[in-house]
Amino acid sequence: MNKTLSIHKRNAVLNSMKELVKEHAQTILDANKIDMDSYDDSDLAMSDRLKVNDAKIDGMIESLRQLAELEDPVGVERFSFTHDNGMQIYNRTASFGTVMIIYESRPDVTIEAGGIAFKSGNKILLKGGKESINSNLAIVDLWHKALQDNDVSTEWVEYLNYNRAETQAFLENPTQTLDLIVPRGGERLIEFVKQNAKCPVIVSGRGNNFVYVHKHADVAMALDIIVNAKTQKVSGCNAVDKVLIDNDLPNKAQFIEDLLDRLAAHNVEVLGDDSLANYNTVKQIENDDIWYKEFLDYKIVIGSIPHTLAxxxxxxxxxxxxSASIVTSAQGAAENFMASVDCGAVYHNASTRFTDGFEFGLGGELAISTDKLHQRGPIGLQHLVTNKWYVHGNGQIR
Structure with a gap:
């Protein structure tokens, strides 16, 4: 399967899939209910990601609609050069070939990430978790119908119903060509893939996102941003876990009280450094290791900080x-923060919850990469390509 499908065929399949998801939404919901009934709810974030409802179905449909309307990412000219000897040299985008997506709990990945990989001209190998097997298989059945309806081989979208041992064996010794692997899940999954894979891996790593309330912050805005970033969807990797408050924030004590009240209304557990020791509702952090942790839960750490550099x-x-965000009316402080913070997405006066391929206008995302090669942050359609050089000559030798 080396030949990339025409853009007409790829878009036709995506449009067919969009209509099939609309038509068979109840089938997906019924399959998901089996998965939800089998899950023990031991992990709040996992449970939230596993559940499919009408809103998630609508998101799947909209993702497919957007993808079908976006320009073809394959064959885009990035560079051209005429050599002194007359050769014409071009660099154009190209498909990877076969992309494997390993993910936990989220059935919408079967559509969103699968759709991005397919539109980018790649064959897709989907390896979902056992907790979402019924949901995933129901969606893959629709993928196969969409492919068949357009006279395209179902081999373009393949589901690998492997256990952990079978997955490890496949990663170590693939039975087919494998050009790229994208793991989406917790740190244990990512480490498992990195240890066993024999091809490039794009890491969609942990969040543990910060909001810094600068001394010139609009405090009402800061409260809204923090509460939204923490509570709007706690299972999101773009949710906020840490808040740093500038020591010189005017009426800082009142701001902290207001923030604690707002978080308490959402049943958020608050941990704090020594500067919050006098607040009865705040648990003191035991050691600095807590600053490394991603919670994916109704839990947050608040601390004080002397200045922007700190x-x-x-x-x-x-x-x-x-992701990291600064709340401030000082443009210079914002620019310094955004240029200096080493995150894939940096914000000024906005919630970190927007770090998302769909929200960034990418038609969804394959993953949110915390690596720096080859793409950082949300990986959308135009990023899931490599490139190749085209050189036209008329007999030149060196």
Whole structure:
């Protein structure tokens, strides 16, 4: 399967899949109910990601609609050059070939990430978790119908119903060509893939995102941003886990009280450093290791910081390299923060919850990469390509 499908065929399959998801939404919901009934709810984030409802179905449909309308990412000219000897040299985007996506709990990945990989001209190998097997198989059945309806081989979308041992064996000795692997899940899954894979891996790592409330912050805005980033979806890797408050924030004590009240209304457990020791509802952190942790739960750590430079240094030390936000009316402080914080997405006066391929206008995302090669942050359609060189001559030799 070396030949990339035409863009007409790829878009036709995506449009067929969109209509099939609409038509068979109840089939997906019924399959997901079996998965949900079998899950023990031991992990809040996992349970939230596993559940499919009408809103998630709508998101799947919209992702497919957007993908079908986006420009073809394959064959885009990135560079051209005429050599002194007359050769014409071009660099154009190209498909990877076969992309394997290993993921936990999220059935919407079967559509969103699968759709991005397919539109990018790649064959897709989907390896979902056992907890979402019924949901995933129901969606893959629709993928196969969409392919068949357009006279395209179902080999373009393949589901690997492997256990852990079978998955490890496949990673170590693939039975087919494998060009790229994207693991989406917890740190244990990512480490498992990195240890066993024999081809490039794009790491969609931990969040552990920070909000820094600068001394010139609009405090009402800061409260809204923090509460949204923490509570709007706690299972999201773009949710906030840490808040740093500038020591020189005017009426800082009142701001902290207001923040604690707002978080308490959402039943968020608050841990704090020594500067919050006088607040009865705040648990004192036991050691600095807590600053490294991603919670994916109704839990947050709040601390004080002397200035912007210290906030930048702390974020760069402890965060997962995902997202960080500064709340301030001082443009210079914002620009310094955004240029210096080592995260894939940096924000000024906005919630970290927007770090998302769909929200960034990418038509969804394959993953949110915390690596720096070859793409950082949300990996959308135009990023899931490699490149190749085209050189036209008329007999030149060197």
């Amino acid at each position: 906030a930048i240094e702390m974020i760069n030390k402890y965060s997962g390299g995902h």
